Amino acid sequence: MHMTESAPVRIASVNPQTLFETRQGDRPTGETLFSVSDLKVSYTGVPALEGVSLDIYRNNVTAFIGPSGCGKSTFIRCFNRMNDLIPTAQVEGHISYHGVDLYGPEVDPVEVRKRIGMVFQKPNPFPKSIYDNIAFGPRILRMQGSLDERVEQGLRRAALWDEVKDRLKESALSLSGGQQQRLCIARCLAVEPDVILMDEPASALDPISTTAIEDLMHELKRNYTIVIVTHNMQQAARVADMTAFFSVKVSDDGKRRTGILVEYDETPTIFTKPADKRTEDYVTGRFG
Amino acid sequence: MSVPSISLRRQSSGAAFRGGAFYALLVFSVTIGFVLLVTLLVDVFIKGVPYLDGVLFFDPPSAIPERAGARPAILGTIFLMGLLLVMAVPIGVGTALYLEEYASRDAWYNRLLDLNIQNLAAVPSIVYGILGLAFLVRGLGLGRVTLAGAMILTLLVLPIVIVASREAIRAVPDSIRQGAYALGATQWQVIRRQVLPAAIPGIATGSILALARAIGETAPLILVGALTYVAFNPTLTGPFTALPIQIYQWIARPQEEFRLLAAAAIIVLLAILLTMNAFAIWLRNRYQRRW
Amino acid sequence: MRLTLQEDLDQLEASLQEEGELVLRSLRGSLNALVDADTELADEVIAFDDEVDARYYAIEEGIQSLLARQTPVAADLRLVLAMLHDNLHLERMADYCVTIAKLTKLVEGIAQDATLLEGFEEMGRRLEEMIHVALDSFAARNLEQAESLVHLDDLVDRANRRVVGHVLALGGDPERREWGLRMIIVSRCLERIGDHAVDIGEQTAYLVTGEFREFTDASHPGGPPGTAPREL
Numbered sequence: 097m098h099m100t101e102s103a104p105v106r107i108a109s110v111n112p113q114t115l116f117e118t119r120q121g122d123r124p125t126g127e128t129l130f131s132v133s134d135l136k137v138s139y140t141g142v143p144a145l146e147g148v149s150l151d152i153y154r155n156n157v158t159a160f161i162g163p164s165g166c167g168k169s170t171f172i173r174c175f176n177r178m179n180d181l182i183p184t185a186q187v188e189g190h191i192s193y194h195g196v197d198l199y200g201p202e203v204d205p206v207e208v209r210k211r212i213g214m215v216f217q218k219p220n221p222f223p224k225s226i227y228d229n230i231a232f233g234p235r236i237l238r239m240q241g242s243l244d245e246r247v248e249q250g251l252r253r254a255a256l257w258d259e260v261k262d263r264l265k266e267s268a269l270s271l272s273g274g275q276q277q278r279l280c281i282a283r284c285l286a287v288e289p290d291v292i293l294m295d296e297p298a299s300a301l302d303p304i305s306t307t308a309i310e311d312l313m314h315e316l317k318r319n320y321t322i323v324i325v326t327h328n329m330q331q332a333a334r335v336a337d338m339t340a341f342f343s344v345k346v347s348d349d350g351k352r353r354t355g356i357l358v359e360y361d362e363t364p365t366i367f368t369k370p371a372d373k374r375t376e377d378y379v380t381g382r383f384g
Numbered sequence: 385m386s387v388p389s390i391s392l393r394r395q396s397s398g399a400a401f402r403g404g405a406f407y408a409l410l411v412f413s414v415t416i417g418f419v420l421l422v423t424l425l426v427d428v429f430i431k432g433v434p435y436l437d438g439v440l441f442f443d444p445p446s447a448i449p450e451r452a453g454a455r456p457a458i459l460g461t462i463f464l465m466g467l468l469l470v471m472a473v474p475i476g477v478g479t480a481l482y483l484e485e486y487a488s489r490d491a492w493y494n495r496l497l498d499l500n501i502q503n504l505a506a507v508p509s510i511v512y513g514i515l516g517l518a519f520l521v522r523g524l525g526l527g528r529v530t531l532a533g534a535m536i537l538t539l540l541v542l543p544i545v546i547v548a549s550r551e552a553i554r555a556v557p558d559s560i561r562q563g564a565y566a567l568g569a570t571q572w573q574v575i576r577r578q579v580l581p582a583a584i585p586g587i588a589t590g591s592i593l594a595l596a597r598a599i600g601e602t603a604p605l606i607l608v609g610a611l612t613y614v615a616f617n618p619t620l621t622g623p624f625t626a627l628p629i630q631i632y633q634w635i636a637r638p639q640e641e642f643r644l645l646a647a648a649a650i651i652v653l654l655a656i657l658l659t660m661n662a663f664a665i666w667l668r669n670r671y672q673r674r675w
Numbered sequence: 676m677r678l679t680l681q682e683d684l685d686q687l688e689a690s691l692q693e694e695g696e697l698v699l700r701s702l703r704g705s706l707n708a709l710v711d712a713d714t715e716l717a718d719e720v721i722a723f724d725d726e727v728d729a730r731y732y733a734i735e736e737g738i739q740s741l742l743a744r745q746t747p748v749a750a751d752l753r754l755v756l757a758m759l760h761d762n763l764h765l766e767r768m769a770d771y772c773v774t775i776a777k778l779t780k781l782v783e784g785i786a787q788d789a790t791l792l793e794g795f796e797e798m799g800r801r802l803e804e805m806i807h808v809a810l811d812s813f814a815a816r817n818l819e820q821a822e823s824l825v826h827l828d829d830l831v832d833r834a835n836r837r838v839v840g841h842v843l844a845l846g847g848d849p850e851r852r853e854w855g856l857r858m859i860i861v862s863r864c865l866e867r868i869g870d871h872a873v874d875i876g877e878q879t880a881y882l883v884t885g886e887f888r889e890f891t892d893a894s895h896p897g898g899p900p901g902t903a904p905r906e907l
Contacts, residue, residue, distance in 0.1 A: 181565060183488060210568035220559035223582055233567040236577065280563070287567055307676050314678045333744040334679060367743035 127154040129291065129321050130175065135189035137170050137179065145170050145355040148189070150340055157313055157322045159332035159363070162342035163383070167355025168325045171342070172293050174198075175323065176212040177205035210237060213284035217296040219276035221268035221283075226260050229268045229279060233287035250286035254278045255312055274305025281312065292316065294324040298331065310335050329379055332363065339366045341375045432647030440648055444616070445630065449641035454649050457630035460530070460610075460618045461599065461656060464626055467534035468541065468598055473591055475538070476545025483546075484553045485575055505543035512540045513607030521608055528609025530624040536604050541594035548593060552586020553579060585668040592664040599657050602628040627653045680745045684754060687737050688814075691758055694730040694765050695810040698772070699803060701727065702868070705772040706799040709779045709861065710792050717776040727769040734762045753885060757878040761813065764871040764878075768806075771864040771871075778857050778864075785854045791841055795858075798834050798865045801827065802872070809875040818883045821876035825890045831869040838862040 130152035137145045145167030152158050160168040170179070177198065179185040191198045198208060222229050230247040233239075239246065247264070251257040256278040260271070268279055277297060284292060294313075298306040313322055313335050326332050332339050340360040344353050359366065359375045370376045377383065394400060443453025479501075487494040516536035526532045556579050564574045610625045618624035627649055634646040701723055708716040738759050741747065747755055805827045812820035842855035877890055 176566065178562070178566065181562070206568050206570055209566055214566035216559065216562065216566075218559060220557070220563040222560060222563065222578060232564070232577070236567070236569050236573050283563075283567065311676060311678050330746060333746070363744060364740040368739050 126156065128152070129154045129193065131190075131192045131195075133190040133192075135171070135174065135187070135191060137167065137174065138186045138188075139182070140184045141186075142352070143354050145342075148357045150357065150360045152321065152323060153338065154321050155317055155319075156337040157317050157324065157335050158338045158340065159336035160323070160325045160340050160342060161327070161329045161332045162355075162358075162378070163344060164327065165353060165355070166342040166344050168342050169295055170355070172295055172323060172325050173214075175291070175293055176214055177208045178214065180205050210287060211289055212291045212293060213287065213289035214293045214295065215277070215280050215284055215297050218300050219273060219280050221271070221276050221279050224268060225265045226268050226271070226279065227264040230283050230286050233283060237287055239287070246286050250282040253285045253316070254282035255308070255315075256282055272305075274301050274308060277301060277305065277309060278312070281309075285316075289320065291321045291323065294322065296325055296327060299327065306331070333367050336363045339363045341366065341370075341372075341378060343374055343378070428647045428650050431644050432649075432651045435645050435648035436651065440645070440652070445633075449639055449645065452634075452642070452645060454627065454630050454645075454652065456617060457625050457627045457649070458652060458656075460624045461627040461653070463530060463618055463624070464534050464537060465595055465599060465656070465660065467530070467620075468537050468595065469591065471534065471538045472541055472545050472594055473587070476542050476590070476594075477549045477587055479542075479546050480549035480553055481575060481580075484550055485571070485579065501543050501546050505547070509540055509601055510603040510607065512536050513604035515539070516604060516608040527621075528611075528623060529621045530618050531620050532608050533605050533610060533624060533626070536608050537598045537601060540601065540604060541598050544594045544597060545587075545590050548590020549583065549587045552583035552590065555586060556582045581671065584671040588664045588668040588671075592661055595660050595664075596657060599653065599660075600628055602626075602632060605629060627656075677745075680741075680747065680751065683737070683741050683745065684747075684751065687734060687741065687755075687758055690730060690734050690737070691761060691765070692810060692814060694727065694734065694762070695806065697723075697727050697730065698765050698768050699806055701769050701772040702799065702802060702806070705775040705779070706796065708776055710796055712779070712783065712787065714780050714783050717779045720776040721773050724769055724773045727766060731762060731766040734758070738762070750882075753882045757813075757882040760878050761875050764874050768868045768871045771868050774864050775861050778861050782854050782857050785850050787854065788841075788845060791838070791858060794834060794838070794841075795861065795865065798831055798862075801831055801834075802865060802868050805831070805869060805872040809872045809879075812876060813879045813882075816879065816883055818880055821879040821883075822890060824873045824876035828869045828873050831866055835862050835866040 128151045132151070133149050135145070135148040136143055148171060160172060162168050170185075173179045174187055174191060175193075175198070179187055187199060193208075193212070197203070222232060224232070227247055230250045231243050234243060234246045248257060248261075251260065256275060259275060260266075260279075268276065271279060277300075281292070281297075298309045301309065310331065313324070316322060317337075324332075324336070338360065339362075341358045342355050343358045345356045346353055359370060359372045361371070365371075366375060367379055370379065439451065439453050441453065441458065442455055443451060444455055445457075446452045483494065483498065487497075489495075513536065516532060516539075520526050520532040520535055521528055560578050560582065561574055564578050569577070605626055606629060609623070610629050611623055631646045631649045631653070634642040634649065637643075701720055704716060704720040704723065707713065708720060738755055741755060745751075805824055808820060808824055808827065811817070812824075838859060842859055845851055845855050873890060877888065880890070881887055
């Protein structure tokens with residue numbers, strides 16, 4: 097007998113190397129969706145975040161983790177120009193989306209937000225019916241096609257349709273916290289974005305709702321690119337393909353605290369053998 | 385082993401007494417106010433109800449008590465309140481929207497505006513009357529007409545509408561705006577579809593307050609030229625009168641019957657006010673139900 | 676719920692079963708090489724061990740990543756720890772096959788004793804059966820089936836003990852003696868493969884019951900399953 101003859105094989109043989117790779121999505125050989133270069137955000141002249149450079153890849157979940165005050169929420173809000181709404185905020189540096197500079201002179205923030213949606217920390221359903229909440233986006237953007245279908249599709253994609261299909265006309269505020277957050281996700285999906293930004297999407301929710309949202313992210317990333325901010329690093333470990341760790345740099349006189357990017361890598365690496373000691377200290381919980 | 389004894393009984397009777405005395409004081413204040421109000425109302429009703437008849441509503445005033453009515457005054461008041469609503473609410477809500485949604489807080493002219501609105505609410509109404517006389521009646525050449533009266537009342541109640549509307553707009557959680565912006569809404573869409581509908585209850589309340597203030601104003605109307613004796617129905621650009629003025633005029637007469645007629649007119653005035661209130665409350669409830 | 680965790684666990688388990696298949700092929704190859712004195716086949720077996728090692732490292736890394744990312748608890752944690760140990764047992768079994776192949780090459784050209792080789796073939800078949808049982812009982816989480824491995828191993832152990840006597844009986848020239856000594860090592864390798872298969876069964880028992888327990892312990896004989904378990 098030669099080794100080329102095989103004994104009866106019970107399972108379809110798949111090389112485990114490949115098994116582990118394909119699970120991670122299409123990075124780092126995947127397409128780059130956002131390219132951030134030397135980004136700096138200041139509030140009335142005081143820098144809150146500086147020197148940030150990284151790439152976000154398509155169909156990945158990318159997580160930003162770090163202690164409070166490290167500027168991760170400020171950073172994520174740069175991707176959909178939400179910082180424009182804060183008069184004292186000033187963004188310098190470069191973010192490109194599909195190769196186009198997001199802060200270029202001809203770029204309309206409203207157009208940006210149609211393609212890059214956002215879900216917030218505390219669920220914020222509008223004080224309207226469930227139907228009107230989901231329909232709001234398509235209505236104001238004058239999207240063609242059946243509104244009923246768009247509402248149903250949005251709710252299905254957010255795994256909420258079965259729970260609310262019989263009470264679409266009821267107030268959105270009558271839903272539980274976890275359902276309200278999925279409603280906000282459905283609302284975001286109804287305008288058919290490219291990217292979904294989530295700023296601590298589960299921090300106000302109970303553990304079961306949190307797991308439901310995490311499973312939803314796992315499903316959604318097949319069709320969307322997701323970026324999340326989370327202060328719960330275990331959540332980042334569970335859901336993210338790429339993780340960026342931010343920290344706070346204190347000035348010499350101890351007065352100024354500025355956020356910086358410390359390390360950005362594949363999630364397994366960040367949580368098994370991080371390159372930077374600061375990352376290691378943070379993920380192992382040795383903060384002091 | 386013995387358990388140390390602890391006393392859970394009240395330690396001092398002083399605190400209890402002060403609590404009770406305070407409560408009694410509160411009840412007393414409420415009672416006084418209530419009793420006074422009820423006394424006034426009952427007095428007016430007893431005097432005025434017998435005179436609530438067709439003559440009051442449909443006949444013009446007359447020197448003869450039996451034939452004296454308040455039709456021009458009633459129509460005048462209703463007309464003025466209508467004009468007031470149409471002018472004060474849009475201007476007031478518009479100003480509130482500008483200050484809350486568009487204006488930058490730090491600009492000096494906005495802070496000046498802010499300060500002045502508060503001040504305007506404290507100006508005595510007769511000053512508005514003089515203002516109206518000088519600028520509207522004489523300056524703009526409008527003459528002593530209903531429009532001038534409505535305009536001056538508008539100025540009078542504008543601060544109330546603005547302040548109430550600002551509070552209502554401010555009460556809309558910022559998270560709602562953020563959510564709408566994040567979906568790709570323009571600023572106007574956010575205001576028109578989220579902020580305003582949510583602020584309607586507060587704006588409606590502000591309008592009620594404004595109308596209630598204006599309905600009883602006499603001094604500015606007199607200065608702007610409300611006549612005390614008007615026999616015909618008021619028009620927009622014609623002479624006019626209003627219920628408070630009619631009431632005042634009747635009370636000034638020597639005959640006792642005119643005083644009773646005045647009581648009847650007061651009841652009508654209160655009825656108009658309550659009707660407007662009811663409408664505004666209905667409007668507020670209709671929008672509040674959605675929350 | 677916890678789709679990612681479930682997917683990861685399923686993938687790891689599939690990879691482990693696949694590694695088991697490779698071990699079986701390695702064992703069959705090394706036995707055939709030994710019995711047929713086929714040094715070419717022996718070389719192939721030695722080279723084939725790289726495949727097993729590649730799987731071993733991939734699974735190690737996969738378990739490390741899963742522990743870091745998913746923080747499994749309860750049955751999930753026991754499953755991951757069981758797979759961690761099983762991975763090592765399988766890799767050791769493959770290494771013993773390589774040792775047998777190397778020994779086959781060393782005794783090239785020396786005349787062999789047919790009876791002893793038949794005995795090894797018999798042991799080999801028993802071992803193949805044990806590996807199948809170990810992998811199947813793990814996949815099915817079948818406690819009884821896992822515990823049956825002890826009895827199967829008894830036969831292998833007894834066969835191993837007889838080999839020494841047989842080699843002494845061969846006597847004779849230095850070549851024969853050298854061959855005999857090397858065959859004792861081969862026997863020992865086969866016996867150790869059997870032990871590792873039993874260890875896999877113990878991991879299955881741990882996974883199912885949550886208790887750390889050895890089926891038998893050389894220093895505490897009389898331990899069929901049912902002996903009081905040690906709880907850590």
